[in-house]
Amino acid sequence: MIDARTAPYAALVLRVTLGALFLAHAGLKIVVFTPAGTAQFFQSLGLPGGLAYAVILAEVVGGLALIAGFYTRWAALALIPILVGAIVTVHGPAGFFFSNPNGGWEFLAFWILALVAQALLGEGAYGLKSGSVGAVPALSTRSA
Numbered sequence: 001m002i003d004a005r006t007a008p009y010a011a012l013v014l015r016v017t018l019g020a021l022f023l024a025h026a027g028l029k030i031v032v033f034t035p036a037g038t039a040q041f042f043q044s045l046g047l048p049g050g051l052a053y054a055v056i057l058a059e060v061v062g063g064l065a066l067i068a069g070f071y072t073r074w075a076a077l078a079l080i081p082i083l084v085g086a087i088v089t090v091h092g093p094a095g096f097f098f099s100n101p102n103g104g105w106e107f108l109a110f111w112i113l114a115l116v117a118q119a120l121l122g123e124g125a126y127g128l129k130s131g132s133v134g135a136v137p138a139l140s141t142r143s144a
Helices: 007-032 035-044 050-068 072-094 107-123
Strands: 127-129 133-135
Touching: 007 035, 007 050, 007 072, 007 107, 007 127, 050 072, 072 107, 107 133
Parallel strands: none
Antiparallel strands: 127 133
16 A cells, blocks of 8 residues: 555655766766766767767756656656666676676666656656646555
């Protein structure tokens, strides 16, 4: 049974955490690896270097959208292909466990499932809904 009093706050915690993770990953690509270095890495994988800039932009915009609760369901779903791409190109060959050399896909799979859960839940409490500010008072069977 879902506790309708606390579920919107659980969605809020999940939403802000997911958004912060994407901002942290974008920050890593910007500050530590640099955008040019990230583009070179993408090229070393056989991907277009310009895709790195698109990924960084998507992580920043998607992370901010999740934190703000702006089009939360769409933002969560839009970020999934980035993680699938990371599994297919980098982490998949390293095996399942993230502690493996080159990091496995364990964490990314969990992250994808958390995004799916967020998309199912919606923005939760204190989220922007289509540009308007409002708190979600409670979950019902019709909306989250």
